[in-house]
Amino acid sequence: MAKMLAQxxxxxxxxxxxxxxxxxxxxxxxxERTNGKTGEVILGSDGRPRKFDTETIIGYKYSVxxxxxQFRKKATQVTVLGTxxxxxxxxxxxxxxxxxxxxNLEVSMAGNPMYYKAEKIILEKEGK
Numbered sequence: 384m385a386k387m388l389a390q391x392x393x394x395x396x397x398x399x400x401x402x403x404x405x406x407x408x409x410x411x412x413x414x415e416r417t418n419g420k421t422g423e424v425i426l427g428s429d430g431r432p433r434k435f436d437t438e439t440i441i442g443y444k445y446s447v448x449x450x451x452x453q454f455r456k457k458a459t460q461v462t463v464l465g466t467x468x469x470x471x472x473x474x475x476x477x478x479x480x481x482x483x484x485x486x487n488l489e490v491s492m493a494g495n496p497m498y499y500k501a502e503k504i505i506l507e508k509e510g511k
Contacts, residue, residue: 402448404483405447410464411439411440414437442462445462446460447460461499462500485504486503
C-alpha cells in the first residue's frame with residue numbers, strides 16, 4: 384500500500400520571494416495567569432493553559448500580500464522577533480507601495496490561515 388499524502392510532503396515555506404507590506408503590528412510576550420481566588424491556572428476552551436499578552440513587545444507581525452510565484456495576490460502574516468521597528472503603519476499608509484522580502488522564511492502555523500516566521504524583514508528600495 385502506498386504512503387498517504389501528508390502536509391509535510393509539500394514545501395509550504397516556498398510561497399514567494401517578494402511581498403507588499405500592508406500593515407505592521409506588535410507581537411507581545413505571553414504568559415499564563417492564575418485565578419486570584421483559587422490559584423488555579425486559567426484554562427482555555429481546549430483545556431490547556433490560556434495565554435495572555437503582556438505589555439512587553441518581543442517582535443512584530445507583518446501582514447503582507449505575496450507578489451510572485453504560485454500564490455501571487457494571496458495574503459499572509461509573517462512574524463519577526465526583535466524589538467527594532469523598521470517601518471510604521473503611518474509610513475506604509477503614506478507610501479504608494481512598500482515592497483519587502485524575508486530572510487529564512489518558514490511556516491510557523493500550518494492551517495487555515497497559514498502563518499509564517501522569519502529571521503529578518505528587508506525593505507526594498509523604491510523602483511525595484
